[in-house]
Amino acid sequence: MNFDQYELDDKFFDELFAEDGSPHPHNHHLHKHLTATSVEELESIQERVTRTFSSQSISFTLYGEDETQERIIPIDCIPRIIPSEEWDVLEAGLIQRIAALNKFIVDVYGPARILADGVIPIDHVRGCPQYRMEMQGVSIPLDVPVGICGTDLVRVGDGFRVLEDNLRVPSGVSYMIANRQATKTNFRELYRRYQVRDVEKYGTLLYETLREFDPNGSADPCIVLLTPGVFNAAFYEHMFLADEIGAELVEGRDLLVNDGFVYMRTTSGLRKVDVIYRRVDDDFLDPLFYRRDSILGVPGLMHAYRKGNVALVNAPGTGIADDKSIYAYVPDMIRYYLSEDPILQNVETYLCREPEDLEYTLDNLEQLVVKPVGGSGGYGLFIGADKTAAQRDAFSKQLREDPDNYIAQPILAISRAPCWIERNIEPRCVDLRPFILTGQESRLVGGAFCRIALPRGSLVVNSSQGGGAKDLWVVKN
Structure with a gap:
């Protein structure tokens, strides 16, 4: 396979090639491997990778104006590679960022010092639709309202930028793991040569994080994953993650609240629940507090949470910090709460x-x-x-x-990476969504959900808008 038709554009940073057309040093082995692979072999690899997703029904729901479609996420077989020295900076910046965001959420539902000091205008916060009065004065376990965060990053000409922080019910981590399993199976020799950082321990780290939220501090808490059900766009991920952490996958009707505690219905009777990893939006969590027409939540759940008898991860009300008008103030939050300069810059x-x-x-x-x-x-x-x-x-x-x-x-000229498009290697715009887990400490795996804008010239990478995905390899320097 050659790269004669691969178009470099000065406006875009290319993840494979430097400006002079030679591969970046960390891409040497990838470039050599691809050039030694025939079109037929690459097409066969792509077919096997796609078949892996199809056979496991790794899907996403697209909501259109006229219809709803369930579809297999398009996966590209060519990995994107980032050297460890770059990743280490991203990791430090993400940990710094979530520390400030968690302090901000605890603050605005408590003493609101950042508002009193005029760092952020009061009306920007109190007027935000995601501001939840019900969370005022609530004691949040570990003072960590956001235990699971997915932050979207893009690379532009002079470095990485944060596009947004997903702090409510971030999705995509199961696709990160599925991408890895499908890609490394078909590039075994290349994968071993690069000594790629592991992402498949995410389930273990997620379980450890959730366990730290147990209000009773028990060694074996009862953890459940609360899903809206089979019609949710990310239901595949809910099933996958429940299996990864050994949790029961439950819907609202499977839980009840009695005397301020949450219980799960089982065939052997009621079992008290300690931690709920919730994938249900705030509005539908509890019809006694939020939308009264919700059949997805649990009546009385917020009462049990406010009493400290069950942990919700993420906490209700975290959406105040991922509102796009509040996003503009995150660098100020970092300076205010941490007395540090931001490692990662906003757009x-x-x-x-x-x-x-x-x-x-x-x-x-x-x-x-x-x-x-x-x-x-x-x-x-x-x-x-x-x-x-x-x-x-x-x-x-x-x-x-x-x-x-x-x-x-x-409009950003976000970086482009090589993708297998109609039996040819072509550049497409990409982003990253690393996942930051925070309990008693913050943890990341060395990888991310890497999304692709598949149509030529497109800048929109979202899966819900028809984007695809590829594996991200964080490799030793």
Whole structure:
């Protein structure tokens, strides 16, 4: 296989090649292996990798305007490689970031010092739809509201940037592990040569983290994974993770609250639950506290949680810190709570609720991507460069009518990695979602869910928008 048709573009950092067209030093073995592999062999590898996902029904649900589709996540067989020295910086920055975010959440539901000191405007927090009054004054186990975080990173020309922090019910870790199992099976010799860091111990680390939240501190707590059910987009992941940590996979109807404690219905009677790894959004957790029409949650669950009789991971109300308008203040949180400079930088962000930022956004809409502050999964993005003048004019009116609901960021030339596309190797834009586990300490595995923008020229990597995935190898220097 040769790279004669592989297009390098000065606007994009290429994960395989340096600017002079030679492979980055840490990609030497990968480049050599690919050039020694025929088109037919690579096509066969890709088919085997795809078949692995199909046979295990590793799927994701796409929600469209007209229909809902269950589909197998497209996986690319060519791994993306990052040297350990780069990963170690990312890991330190992610641990620093989650430490500040956890302190912020505990603070805003407690003394709110950061608001009193004017670091973040009060109305940005108290007016956020994800701010939960019910969490005011609640004692959070370990003072760690976010035990599981998935942070999205992109590489631009001068380094990595944080796109967003997923602090409510982050998903994708099962696909990270499945990518690894499928890819290393088909590149065994290359995998051994690189001495790749392990990701398959994630289940062990997740169990250790959840166990640390047990209010009773027992050696063998009862841990359950609360799922919305089979129709949820990430139900495959819920099944996978419950199996990984040896937890019961339960729906709301499988649990009940009695005398301030949570119990699980079993064939041998009721069993008290100590820790709930919840994959149900706040609004549906408890119909007595949140949406009264919810059939996904457990009546009385928040009462048991507020009494300290059960742990919820992640805690309700964590969405206040991954609201996109609050994201802009994370560097300030790090300086305020930790007295440190941020290791990882944010993307430049314009808060449309601020008059100057709104005018800048309206004047430069063609060069910006506009996002709803509470959005996720790539839904609701307005990429100015992809729109007509008429569409931009119509959206400008929408922005003026509801500026508080939007932020704007520059359109980033995010890095590209080689992918197997229609029997050829072509560059596609990629990101990373590492997962940070925090209990008594923070832990990461040496890898991430690496997403791909599959259509040529696309910058949108979200699985919910048709993106794919590939394995990430963190290799020794």
